[in-house]
Amino acid sequence: MPSRRGFIAGLMASSMAPSATWADAGAPAYLSAGKDELGLFVVAGLSAAGEVLFRHSLPDRGHAASAHPTRPEAVAFARRPGRFADVIDCRTGAQLARLEPPEGHHFYGHGVFSPEGEVMYTTENAYENGEGMIGVWNARDYRRIGQFPSGGIGPHEMRLRRDAPGLVVANGGIETHPDSGRAKLNIPFMRPNLSYLSLSGEIQEQMELPADLHKNSIRHIAVRSDGTVGFAMQWQGDLGADVPIVGLHFPGETHRLMGEDDPRLRNLSGYGGSIAFSGDETQVAVTSPRGGVVQVMDCASGALVAEHALADVCGLATTRAGFLASTGTGAVARIGTQVETLATAPLAWDNHLIPLV
Amino acid sequence: MSVLSRLTSTACALVALTGLARADALTDAVVDQHILPTYERLATETAEFATLTESDCAPTSEAVRTAWGEAFDAWVAASHLRFGPSEADNRAFAIAFWPDSRSKTPKALRGLLLDSDPVVNTPEDFATASVAVRGFYALEYLFYDPAYADLASPDYACAVVKAVAQDLSQNSAAILTDWQEEYAEKLRHPDERYRSDEEAHQELFKALNTGLEILGDMRIGRPLGTFDNPRPNRAEVRRSGRSLRHLELQLDSLRQLALLLSDGDAELSQHLTQVFDKADRHAANLADDPSFAGVSDPQHRFLLETLQQDVRAIKDIAALDLGPRLGVEAGFNALDGD
Numbered sequence: 001m002p003s004r005r006g007f008i009a010g011l012m013a014s015s016m017a018p019s020a021t022w023a024d025a026g027a028p029a030y031l032s033a034g035k036d037e038l039g040l041f042v043v044a045g046l047s048a049a050g051e052v053l054f055r056h057s058l059p060d061r062g063h064a065a066s067a068h069p070t071r072p073e074a075v076a077f078a079r080r081p082g083r084f085a086d087v088i089d090c091r092t093g094a095q096l097a098r099l100e101p102p103e104g105h106h107f108y109g110h111g112v113f114s115p116e117g118e119v120m121y122t123t124e125n126a127y128e129n130g131e132g133m134i135g136v137w138n139a140r141d142y143r144r145i146g147q148f149p150s151g152g153i154g155p156h157e158m159r160l161r162r163d164a165p166g167l168v169v170a171n172g173g174i175e176t177h178p179d180s181g182r183a184k185l186n187i188p189f190m191r192p193n194l195s196y197l198s199l200s201g202e203i204q205e206q207m208e209l210p211a212d213l214h215k216n217s218i219r220h221i222a223v224r225s226d227g228t229v230g231f232a233m234q235w236q237g238d239l240g241a242d243v244p245i246v247g248l249h250f251p252g253e254t255h256r257l258m259g260e261d262d263p264r265l266r267n268l269s270g271y272g273g274s275i276a277f278s279g280d281e282t283q284v285a286v287t288s289p290r291g292g293v294v295q296v297m298d299c300a301s302g303a304l305v306a307e308h309a310l311a312d313v314c315g316l317a318t319t320r321a322g323f324l325a326s327t328g329t330g331a332v333a334r335i336g337t338q339v340e341t342l343a344t345a346p347l348a349w350d351n352h353l354i355p356l357v
Numbered sequence: 358m359s360v361l362s363r364l365t366s367t368a369c370a371l372v373a374l375t376g377l378a379r380a381d382a383l384t385d386a387v388v389d390q391h392i393l394p395t396y397e398r399l400a401t402e403t404a405e406f407a408t409l410t411e412s413d414c415a416p417t418s419e420a421v422r423t424a425w426g427e428a429f430d431a432w433v434a435a436s437h438l439r440f441g442p443s444e445a446d447n448r449a450f451a452i453a454f455w456p457d458s459r460s461k462t463p464k465a466l467r468g469l470l471l472d473s474d475p476v477v478n479t480p481e482d483f484a485t486a487s488v489a490v491r492g493f494y495a496l497e498y499l500f501y502d503p504a505y506a507d508l509a510s511p512d513y514a515c516a517v518v519k520a521v522a523q524d525l526s527q528n529s530a531a532i533l534t535d536w537q538e539e540y541a542e543k544l545r546h547p548d549e550r551y552r553s554d555e556e557a558h559q560e561l562f563k564a565l566n567t568g569l570e571i572l573g574d575m576r577i578g579r580p581l582g583t584f585d586n587p588r589p590n591r592a593e594v595r596r597s598g599r600s601l602r603h604l605e606l607q608l609d610s611l612r613q614l615a616l617l618l619s620d621g622d623a624e625l626s627q628h629l630t631q632v633f634d635k636a637d638r639h640a641a642n643l644a645d646d647p648s649f650a651g652v653s654d655p656q657h658r659f660l661l662e663t664l665q666q667d668v669r670a671i672k673d674i675a676a677l678d679l680g681p682r683l684g685v686e687a688g689f690n691a692l693d694g695d
Binding site: 035063079080109130156175177179180181182183185186187188189219234237238239240271273289290292311312313314327328329348349350351 | 440441444445447450454456458459461488550570571573574575578579581582583588591688689690691694695
């Protein structure tokens with residue numbers, strides 16, 4: 001990690017305007033990757049009402065993005081097994097830099113900035129030995145400054161802990177190799193986990209599900225202000241089995257599975273696409289594009305309290321009032337007691353909707 | 358399936374009874390002409406192999422190797438039908454653990470042979486062994502890789518062959534029985550597991566897609582590697598020289614399924630026939646390189662790349678023309694999530 005002095009020197013030397021902040025006019029409220037009318041891939045900035053403010057072309061399909069905590073810039077990551085991450089000025093959509101992982105690595109589509117924004121972390125596959133890695137980048141000049149193991153195979157979404165300094169990583173457990181496309185190479189032996197790492201990579205805690213759920217790939221996470229981690233899974237076994245797709249975990253405690261025994265769990269088709277807590281943090285929601293539903297669960301009781309039909313829904317973000325969702329048909333919809341479509345763009349919104357402020 | 362599409366299918370049922378009747382016929386045709394015969398053949402061939410090993414189980418026996426090969430052929434034809442009975446108790450993984458990216462099979466087999474592990478003594482015990490050492494691929498090492506020839510006594514090697522053959526036969530019989538006694542019915546008369554004919558069709562379409570992915574990304578993609586880093590040692594069943602054979606067998610089986618799924622659409626059936634014919638011709642061009650050892654040589658490599666393009670073209674046709682016909686919503690996120 002760069003020293004404070006090095007960080008300031010980098011700041012002074014940077015050509016980027018050091019005074020820009022998220023409060024500057026024109027910054028969007030959300031980012032999402034998508035595919036346009038011509039079949040080209042973009043990352044777009046959206047207003048709070050879901051209107052497209054800018055589009056930035058990507059060389060290939062994007063996935064998620066991560067916003068810098070203070071500067072109005074964000075990094076849009078390639079979908080696995082992609083090898084680019086574009087740093088974007090969120091006021092204009094202009095590209096500030098393009099990152100490439102080292103030889104033998106590819107990105108998994110997610111990353112996160114350190115709390116002060118000096119460093120950015122990316123989930124990566126060191127694919128020759130199938131090891132999950134976290135790439136470490138200087139967030140001023142976006143040079144690669146290090147890497148450490150993620151604590152498992154197939155790290156996907158990664159977030160900052162909120163109960164303590166550190167990272168929480170969803171190691172999905174699935175080994176892939178770019179030569180074999182997106183084919184899954186180790187299903188009978190997969191062992192997903194949730195790993196808590198220090199900001200320098202020491203493994204502090206790991207949560208695994210019981211053996212009968214070893215084929216439930218822990219893929220996406222959201223973190224509540226008290227540090228509770230909500231995780232969404234993707235079942236790799238036969239769909240005939242009714243399996244939990246959402247769980248909550250607080251470091252040091254046992255996990256809780258949500259909506260258990262509710263027959264509507266099946267409507268998720270074994271697949272959680274994105275997860276988010278509600279604005280008041282009493283509920284957690286999951287999207288399933290395969291099921292075409294958003295399900296909302298009560299954090300305290302674990303009960304499934306609402307299900308909303310929304311075709312090809314996947315992106316999901318927390319709003320003050322509840323949730324905002326995006327779909328492959330271009331819709332951005334508010335999820336409250338009902339689904340209210342706010343905007344429809346001529347774009348297919350990809351997996352994630354990233355809140356920027 | 359979404360509430361919306363359930364509403365749609367109900368609406369379709371109300372307005373187009375003829376359409377619904379044909380929908381049932383489609384599931385029946387795939388179950389009766391493709392799934393049941395494919396798993397019947399696997400059960401028969403593995404049973405014959407297991408019976409033979411009662412009297413002849415030497416890894417060097419030509420009769421044993423032939424029976425193994427015939428049973429393996431039957432598995433390849435079934436290897437895209439990965440839902441329901443094949444997934445219970447990890448049966449399909451126990452029958453065929455591949456790809457083996459971490460070399461679990463050779464390591465486990467070596468351990469078994471060096472220790473003369475008594476786990477092979479009863480079928481009950483052997484069913485608890487790692488899937489890496491239980492199926493067709495473990496026997497391929499034992500039969501065709503000289504490194505495993507002398508690790509154990511001939512008697513123990515024989516016991517391994519017998520145990521694997523019995524286990525293969527048991528798992529194959531269990532899959533077939535489940536299909537015959539309950540799962541075929543679940544597809545034919547949607548109720549609980551599948552809630553509409555549309556959902557049943559989606560499962561069948563997914564099987565075709567799975568097969569095309571296994572073929573293009575794994576059976577062809579793994580040995581191809583990249584131009585700068587070809588991986589001939591990753592070719593499936595290269596030791597027995599069966600790599601190309603598996604591509605051809607899987608193409609045949611997928612063609613049968615694709616044509617059943619496109620039944621009633623003459624133009625689509627014809628198009629599919631053309632692309633499968635083309636893939637067969639390109640596969641035949643590889644006849645002098647049956648184990649894909651030539652992937653390091655640009656000329657040979659080109660032949661396998663061409664075949665991979667054929668498979669991807671078939672997949673595109675399935676996604677664009679066949680999927681919508683079967684009510685598979687080609688949702689951007691639904692079809693290809695992460």
